[in-house]
Amino acid sequence: MAKPDADAGWPARLLLIGCGNMAGAMLARWLELGLPAERVTVVRPSGRPVAPGVTVVTQVEGPLEPGTVVMLAFKPQQLGAVAPGLTGLIGPETVLLSILAGVPAARLRSAFPQAGAILRCMPNLPVRIGKGVSTLYGEPGMPDGVWAQADALCRALGLVEWLEDEALFDTATALAGCGPAFVYRFIDALSTAGAELGLAPDMAARMALATMEGAALSAASSDVAPAAMADAVASKGGMTREGLNVLDEEDGLAPLIARTVRAARDRGAALAAASQQAD
Numbered sequence: 001m002a003k004p005d006a007d008a009g010w011p012a013r014l015l016l017i018g019c020g021n022m023a024g025a026m027l028a029r030w031l032e033l034g035l036p037a038e039r040v041t042v043v044r045p046s047g048r049p050v051a052p053g054v055t056v057v058t059q060v061e062g063p064l065e066p067g068t069v070v071m072l073a074f075k076p077q078q079l080g081a082v083a084p085g086l087t088g089l090i091g092p093e094t095v096l097l098s099i100l101a102g103v104p105a106a107r108l109r110s111a112f113p114q115a116g117a118i119l120r121c122m123p124n125l126p127v128r129i130g131k132g133v134s135t136l137y138g139e140p141g142m143p144d145g146v147w148a149q150a151d152a153l154c155r156a157l158g159l160v161e162w163l164e165d166e167a168l169f170d171t172a173t174a175l176a177g178c179g180p181a182f183v184y185r186f187i188d189a190l191s192t193a194g195a196e197l198g199l200a201p202d203m204a205a206r207m208a209l210a211t212m213e214g215a216a217l218s219a220a221s222s223d224v225a226p227a228a229m230a231d232a233v234a235s236k237g238g239m240t241r242e243g244l245n246v247l248d249e250e251d252g253l254a255p256l257i258a259r260t261v262r263a264a265r266d267r268g269a270a271l272a273a274a275s276q277q278a279d
Ligand SMILES: NC(=O)c1ccc[n+]([C@@H]2O[C@H](COP(=O)([O-])OP(=O)(O)OC[C@H]3O[C@@H](n4cnc5c(N)ncnc54)[C@H](OP(=O)(O)O)[C@@H]3O)[C@@H](O)[C@H]2O)c1
Pocket: 017, 018, 019, 020, 021, 022, 023, 024, 043, 044, 045, 046, 047, 048, 073, 074, 075, 076, 078, 081, 082, 099, 100, 101, 122, 123, 124, 125, 177
């Protein structure tokens, strides 16, 4: 897995505002890959330790050193409460990286008008093992150095995809941010189906998980598109084809997943609208 390269480098200082499930997973991966722990400060009300060498404080303290990357990683609905204590510290030398779901760049800009650059990042939980997906969006006109640094940081966590159109952020979040949960459901359904047909439930669970892992790894290492891989293993009249025929029915898997992703996307848009009204 690529580390941030020499040009982009690890940030001189990384300040995490909040470090729960998501930021904790990102930070653990970065530390594993060599981010010096002494460059990292975490603000979290509980004051719970994070990792050896990482400074934890319960309230943000200034001033911030030039070149500090500030990552916003609390719950989106806390922005109104957190921003006033932070905004005076964020200056033109500060890069702001937000993982807050449903908080557009324009809203961040109005909360932190002096920030040197504002980026949104939507990671997913497999970042912990370097197999995550991070969708990134930066305000137009962002300096190349900032782009490269954010790209390198997130590439250390897995796949990185940049959006040019921020309006697609909720769609990307629905696919990749929510995607792991959808995949877990599929694994569970495969396992339940096997158990209902007589396999011991724990055996079916192990088999479903390993099948998903093996199939995903094979697809990731193949040049063939997953749809074609499915057809390639389904000979006419065989068992796999018979099963695929059910999944491929008009009201089968594809429309179900389309509805699933659309519902998640629409919920993201609704939550964003509601939180904006609450401001
Ligand atoms: N979970 C995901 O899969 C996922 C994926 C993509 C993006 N996100 C985004 O990541 C963000 C965090 O989600 P999460 O699941 O990691 O939530 P979480 O586990 O509940 O973590 C929230 C963090 O915010 C901290 N916090 C609470 N009040 C604060 C305050 N006033 N000032 C500073 N920090 C404060 C908490 O501190 P303590 O540790 O002291 O409790 C905790 O570290 C959200 O904005 C979410 O949209 C999450």
